[in-house]
Amino acid sequence: MEVLRERLAERSLLRGSDPSGTQTGAIPYAVIDDQPVFLLITSRRTGRWIFPKGSLMDGLSPWESAAQEALEEAGVEGQVDPTPLGTYRTLKRGLRRTKVLDVTLYPLRVERQHDQWQEMRQRYRHWATFAETRRLLTERPVADLTEKLSRQLAAS
Template sequence: MSQILQQYAALPVTGREGRFQVLLITSRGTGRWIIPKGHPEKKMTPSSVAALEALEEAGVSGTIADVPLGRYRSTKRLPSGQVVPCDVTVFRLDVSQHHGSWKEDTERKRLWVPLTQATQFVDDGGLGSFLEELSLLASSEQALLVPLS
């Protein structure tokens, strides 16, 4: 049985009342549209890891939820070339600051898109399905995407 990696991701959002926009960034290796994510860090909570990745990879900060929005399964290519499954836990990040420069600003592009259109940009099946499900829940006024207090 192959190893399953764990990553924590931030879903940077802005907007209200079902009109949410999400921030996508390009991956460094392939240029695919993804969300900021990273591996567990010692002495950091999963949501703190997600917030740090959003700052380093996307140049945004704000209020991160402690409770995840959900999870999706993806794959990760290791430095050895091996591809392994990866479980990604996603935390909502209400963006309040857009930084003009950040750690990976020369390596990535960022793009704000309506949540309802985000699946048209991503090409990771797990992330696409996750975003589609969130879009359906948000449009049916479920509590998943209500603004954080």
């Protein structure tokens, strides 16, 4: 029952609040045998499967910041599309308070995967088909944006 109350409070906060910050992120993908696969990473705090994301970096455009997050958090580089897939709202829980964030995601076609990267001791990474990606992601809007990218890739 407590979990249900917590989820309802989260939904209320997400709907009724203006964001206190913005982030940018990447959906790293590759096309193998005409099928898209997506690179997920674990979050540092909870171990949930997510895509790389973080605050905007000084001197970089939002899509360049997204590509830099993918390099630091997932150890991948490639072609980032400057056209965003969309934006979703999420909660970031800190030690002292919870913030409402708007996160804009950009497609990143992976061209190089490093064996060693900055956050390799803090995260796992996993390539997954769309069906598995949808199952592993806990935030529905992120899964919906992944589906949007999957449809775009199938049409091209």
